[in-house]
Amino acid sequence: MTDRECVELLQWAAPRLRLRWEGFRRVRGQVCKRIGRRLKALGLPDAAAYRARLAAEPAEWDVLDALCRVTISRFYRDARVFEVLRHELLPARLEALRAQGASTLRAWSAGCASGEEPYTLAVLFQLGLRPRFPGADLSLVATDADAALLARAHRGCYPRGSLRELPPAWAAQAFPGPGEEPCLAPEYRRGIDFLQQDLRSQMPEGPFHLVLCRNVAFTYFAPPLQREVLSRMVTRLVPGGLLVIGGHESLPEGDFGLTRAAGPLPVFLRTEA
Ligand SMILES: C[S@@+](CC[C@H](N)C(=O)[O-])C[C@H]1O[C@@H](n2cnc3c(N)ncnc32)[C@H](O)[C@@H]1O
Numbered sequence: 001m002t003d004r005e006c007v008e009l010l011q012w013a014a015p016r017l018r019l020r021w022e023g024f025r026r027v028r029g030q031v032c033k034r035i036g037r038r039l040k041a042l043g044l045p046d047a048a049a050y051r052a053r054l055a056a057e058p059a060e061w062d063v064l065d066a067l068c069r070v071t072i073s074r075f076y077r078d079a080r081v082f083e084v085l086r087h088e089l090l091p092a093r094l095e096a097l098r099a100q101g102a103s104t105l106r107a108w109s110a111g112c113a114s115g116e117e118p119y120t121l122a123v124l125f126q127l128g129l130r131p132r133f134p135g136a137d138l139s140l141v142a143t144d145a146d147a148a149l150l151a152r153a154h155r156g157c158y159p160r161g162s163l164r165e166l167p168p169a170w171a172a173q174a175f176p177g178p179g180e181e182p183c184l185a186p187e188y189r190r191g192i193d194f195l196q197q198d199l200r201s202q203m204p205e206g207p208f209h210l211v212l213c214r215n216v217a218f219t220y221f222a223p224p225l226q227r228e229v230l231s232r233m234v235t236r237l238v239p240g241g242l243l244v245i246g247g248h249e250s251l252p253e254g255d256f257g258l259t260r261a262a263g264p265l266p267v268f269l270r271t272e273a
Helices: 003-017 021-042 047-056 060-067 079-099 116-129 147-155 168-174 223-235
Strands: 104-110 137-144 192-196 208-212 237-244 258-260 267-270
Touching: 003 021, 003 047, 003 060, 021 047, 021 060, 047 060, 079 104, 079 116, 079 208, 079 237, 079 267, 104 116, 116 137, 116 168, 116 192, 116 208, 137 147, 147 192, 223 237
Parallel strands: 104 137, 104 208, 137 192, 208 237
Antiparallel strands: 237 267, 258 267
């Protein structure tokens, strides 16, 4: 299948999956490769034949949907966001919790890939915040639609390249092993609940003080679905809770009871009760 054929297939199929083609434009290589392999496995000559297969066998749509998941991630991705969480926003939240006699910060990583994002938060919490808030705990739910990625998250071992943005001292402490694929030390894995959930139909109950939904819904979902998901997500935030989206993403138009929490950075605060 040529790149052009793949692009046309994605442009045609994305709205039918409630996705938006534009989200795939820059990263389509991974998806096109997978679709090409699927065509081969089915013995189909080209994209037109695959469209015919989709029309004849509706179950194939679920296969295509799974092939469309972009899995790129890394630790401490968008470092400036993690820096503002570490130095300003989470300390303020932990102070507020302490004033209420509470100690547990509840967070959700939506579209957690192979665990890079939730484990980043776990490392940040233990090495960046615990020294100042020794009594504080992190309760973390991490969801993804993809079972294979969740299995990798459980394994917790990563190519060194995916650690390159993590502060080096933290990387050395959290990934003490040698080799090209070091594993996360056990103390950073505790208290994380990994769940297989499709964000389009399922969400953990919450409520959360912090939701990370980066490079998933607001890149790949069609605008009406973005609005639906965002509305439901906001109800999972406590008032004053934070929503973090991806560095290249923006929220859909509309009043969702959110305001910016860190200047131009993609961090939003729930304003309404
Ligand atoms: C590009 S990665 C982003 C990972 C991480 N949030 C980050 O920003 O580094 C997108 C992740 O979202 C997951 N995903 C895609 N569609 C999903 C859906 N409908 N429900 C839940 N997870 C989904 C993919 O499996 C993939 O792990």
